[in-house]
Amino acid sequence: MTSGTWNNSIPGIGTYFVGIDVAPGRYRCEDGKGGWWVRFAGPGGGEPVGSWPLPAGPTEIELSPTDFAFETHVGTYWERIAPPYQGEGAPHELRPVADPSLRAELDTIVARRRPLVWLAPLTVLGMGVLGAPVLGSLWLLGLAMMAVLVALGSPAVSLDLQRARELARRRDRYLTPEDLDDDARGLLGRAQExxxxxxxxxxxxxxxxxxxxxxxxxPRQEWEIAQVLARQSKLRSEHRVWAASEVPEVGAALRPFQEKLDLSVQAVTRRVEALEHYAERTRAADEALRAQRHLDDLAARAHEYDDLLADSVRDDLALPAIERLTEQSDALVRTLRDRLAEAAEAAEAGDGTGGALPPSR
Known part of the structure; x- marks a missing residue:
């Protein structure tokens, strides 16, 4: 299973874990002619949905946060063009969270096995060459065709299985929504949004x-938050068992541990709130950027209004209108810069909440 990246693209051939290898969202392939894809939806990927053969030209696919994996075989790559569709008012669908270093680690393991995997078709072809003097040219032709089939299918399948086995051995390096209780899932959903x-x-x-x-x-922030939430979920579950005890001494002994757990929840909540503040400032910067673009479009057409006024009234009447437009443009540029600075400050503020966000360089 060749690893995907979080840089909004997926290579054309391979199998990828959603939320671990690739981000959920809507992807576009510019030419999928003759290729195919399979979405492994449902618990553990038990409800596959696929399309084959793909028509010539662009094709799009929606990977849901609840999908298990995505298998693709096209001649080009997939580009992420939009976040996953949630529907108006729909709750955020949690995705698995992995240690950001896990994908590169699995890639290295698979890369070491790749030369060995490719020996399989060469071995089949070698058997054909050795047996040809005794069994004839049909034997050589048959094994040559088999070597081609093995070369086309076996390496990809073998590497996918190898990567899946290695991922299973590293179960402590990724978390799924099932590892969290309701309180933890709520906080992780806010962080992911x-x-x-x-x-x-x-x-x-x-x-x-x-x-x-x-x-x-x-991604590092998301993984660290998810790890804390998983530990909190485990401790809360244990506390419920202990709290059910009818022995008074157990309840008294549990109280200081509960207080420490509550402090941990408050700390990770502040970390999530810092992320939400950063997202809020980023949305404000987006609004300023869109307004700046609209004003740039207007400024590019200012000469049309200048010509219109010059043809209709005296030239000096056109100057105040153009000056007002220029002043508005300058004001929006300042607003955009201020909001970008506020977003950076929101990131810096995260340092006071347990390193929620990185400081600006």
Missing amino acids: AIDAVRDSEVNREGLLDDVDNAVTL
């Missing part, structure tokens, strides 16, 4: 938030 808002914002896509390394830092 905030992270998605920043990652999918226009100012982030266009590199205007370069001072905050979102591509590296946000």
Whole structure:
């Protein structure tokens, strides 16, 4: 299973875990002619949905946060064009969370096995060559065709299985929504919504938030928050069992531990709130950017209004109108800069909540 990335693209051939290898969302392939894809939906991927053969030209696919994996075989790559559709008023669907270093680690393991996997078709072809003097040319032709089939299918399947086995051995390196209780899932959902808002914002896509390394830092923040929430879920479950005891001494002994658990919940909540504040400032910067673009479009057409006024009234009447437009443009530029600065400050403020966000460079 070749690893995907969080840089909004998926290679054309391979199998990818949703939420671990690739982000959920809507993807577009510019030419899927003759290819195919399979979405492994449902618990553990038990409800596959696929399409084959794909028509010539562009095709799109929606990967849900609840999908288990995505298998693709097309001649080009998939580009993420939109976040996952949630529906108006729909609750956020949680996705699995993985240690950001896990994908690169699995890639390294698979890369080491790749030369060995490709020996399989060469072995089949070698058997054909050795047996040809005794069994004839039909034997050689038959094994040559088999070697081609093995070369086309066996390496990909073998590497997918190898990567799945390695992932199973690293169960402590990723978490699923089932690892969390209701309280923890609520906090993780808020964190993921905030992270998605920043990652999918226009100012982030266009590199205007370069001072905050979102591509590296946000996945790390999500993983650290999920780890704390999973531990809190486990302890809350144990507390419920202990609290059911009718022995008074157990309840008294449990009280200080409950207080520490409550403090941990308050701390991670502040961390999530810092992410939400950062997302809020990023949305404000997006609004200013869109307003600036509209004003740029108007400014580009200012000469048309100038010509119209010159043809209709005296030339000096056109000057105040153009000056007002210029002043509005300057004001919006200042607003955009202020809001980008506020977004960076929101990130810096996260340092006071347990390192919720990175400081600007």
